[in-house]
Amino acid sequence: MSRKVQLEQAYKAVVEEIKQVCESLNRPVPNLVAVSKYKPAEDIQTLYDLGHRHFGENYVQELSEKAKVLPKDIHWHFIGNLQSNKVKIVREVPSLSVVETLDSEQKATKLNAQRSQINTPLSVFLQINTSDEPQKAGIHVEDYATIESLCRHVESLEFLHLEGLMTIGSVEQSKQSEVGAENKDFTALGNLREKLNSSLNLNLGLSMGMSSDYIQAIKQGSTNIRVGSHIFGGRVTKEEIKSASN
Ligand SMILES: *Cc1c(COP(=O)(O)O)cnc(C)c1O
Numbered sequence: 001m002s003r004k005v006q007l008e009q010a011y012k013a014v015v016e017e018i019k020q021v022c023e024s025l026n027r028p029v030p031n032l033v034a035v036s037k038y039k040p041a042e043d044i045q046t047l048y049d050l051g052h053r054h055f056g057e058n059y060v061q062e063l064s065e066k067a068k069v070l071p072k073d074i075h076w077h078f079i080g081n082l083q084s085n086k087v088k089i090v091r092e093v094p095s096l097s098v099v100e101t102l103d104s105e106q107k108a109t110k111l112n113a114q115r116s117q118i119n120t121p122l123s124v125f126l127q128i129n130t131s132d133e134p135q136k137a138g139i140h141v142e143d144y145a146t147i148e149s150l151c152r153h154v155e156s157l158e159f160l161h162l163e164g165l166m167t168i169g170s171v172e173q174s175k176q177s178e179v180g181a182e183n184k185d186f187t188a189l190g191n192l193r194e195k196l197n198s199s200l201n202l203n204l205g206l207s208m209g210m211s212s213d214y215i216q217a218i219k220q221g222s223t224n225i226r227v228g229s230h231i232f233g234g235r236v237t238k239e240e241i242k243s244a245s246n
Pocket of ligand 1: 035037058079080168210211212226227228229230
């Protein structure tokens with residue numbers, strides 16, 4: 001089977017599965033972000049030709065190279081760790097429409113300044129660490145005052161639109177979700193959303209769910225799922241490529 005056919009089949013299977021789950025739960029279909037990190041631009045073009053528009057990337061350099069050669073009406077989601085000195089990517093790539101990993105007021109201010117230069121709004125999710133794993137990025141879920149104040153700050157910025165909260169569930173919780181149990185990371189994010197919505201009168205969405213746990217995430221109210229390997233197949237990382245050639 002050609003790569004193209006394989007990819008089309010995997011993509012359609014994921015879309016169909018999501019549709020069925022949502023119908024059976026009577027829930028709206030969440031936005032599907034196809035996470036294309038490490039995958040070639042041709043793969044993205046294949047899904048684009050099927051009508052897909054939302055793609056997720058983790059690395060500034062990789063996103064910038066792909067955006068140059070791919071259609072301008074793609075909606076790129078930046079889902080990696082965004083360093084302060086790399087925020088100008090949001091000016092260089094106007095089709096970068098969502099940053100899902102915002103975690104500080106300082107970065108919010110910088111993102112807003114970059115977008116004001118091209119007069120183009122940018123949607124953001126605040127990245128929340130719901131799993132107590134110290135290596136994980138994001139503001140700790142218990143740090144309510146910081147999160148609320150960042151929400152207020154983003155709301156005050158002309159070119160930023162606060163779309164919601166994002167989390168990467170722990171591997172341990174995602175294993176639980178395979179057997180249908182509640183995912184505590186997703187519950188924590190949902191509870192935080194309720195609290196913010198009522199105290200700030202907002203209508204925040206939830207970006208949660210990856211290949212191993214997106215069905216459970218949908219069950220728990222996700223509005224934006226980020227699916228990589230279930231669509232594109234496994235990834236070989238740069239580190240693995242390096243060590244294989246050594
Ligand atoms: C890589 C990545 C994904 C996709 O992971 P899969 O398990 O391949 O679906 C989703 N979200 C973030 C933040 C990622 O870095």
